Amino acid sequence: MGDLDQIDRSLLRLLQEDGRRTTLDLAGRVGLSPTGTSQRVKRLFRDGxxxxxxxxxDPRKVGRGTLVFIEVRLDHTAPHIFDRFAEAVAKAPEVLECHMVVGGFDYLVKARIADMAVFQDFLQRVILPLPGVRETHTFASIADVKPNALLPV
Incomplete structure (x- = not known):
């Protein structure tokens, strides 16, 4: 993890838990002055x-209560098809994440929609017209077992 010491790791954990923590609160929790803490947090931002x-x-409160995962297999795997697919999926607001994967399919798409009643429209309007799509398999989540997990640092 690069040049991170224990205080940096603590700051990262604390900010992942609650990004609204004040510098004063952070300083008290890591045992530094507010100025020293502020400088470290700025460096953590600057260094990426x-x-x-x-x-x-809360997805339910904003009308996106249904989480779906869609395996997408493309009709052929050429760089220009991958590029066109990536550009098109980036424009779809329902898509939260899209990962190129190794295995039995090419992409794993994570999307949030209102409910399964609108899923067919989403699939036909957004996913199936994407460049090169040959086949899809969809899995709807029935429970969020570990959503928004924190990265271990």
Missing amino acids: FITAVRAVL
Whole structure:
């Protein structure tokens, strides 16, 4: 983990738990002055260890209560097809994550939709028209067992 000492690791853990912690609170928890703590947090941002601070929303309360995972197999695997697929999926607001994977399919798409009643529309409007899509398999999550896990540091 690069040039991180125990205080840096503690700051990263604390900020993952609650990104709204004040510098004063952080300083008290890691045993540094507020100025020293502020400098370390700024360095963690500058060096790319912290890439963003954002609110975690309740998907149900914002009309995205259903989580689906979609395996996507492309009709052929050429660089231009991968590029076109990646560009197109990046524009779909329902798609939370998309990973190119090794195995029996090419991409794993994680999306949030209102409910299964709108899933067919989402699949036909967003996923199936993506460049090169040959086949899909969908898995709907029935329980969030470990959502938004913190990275171990």
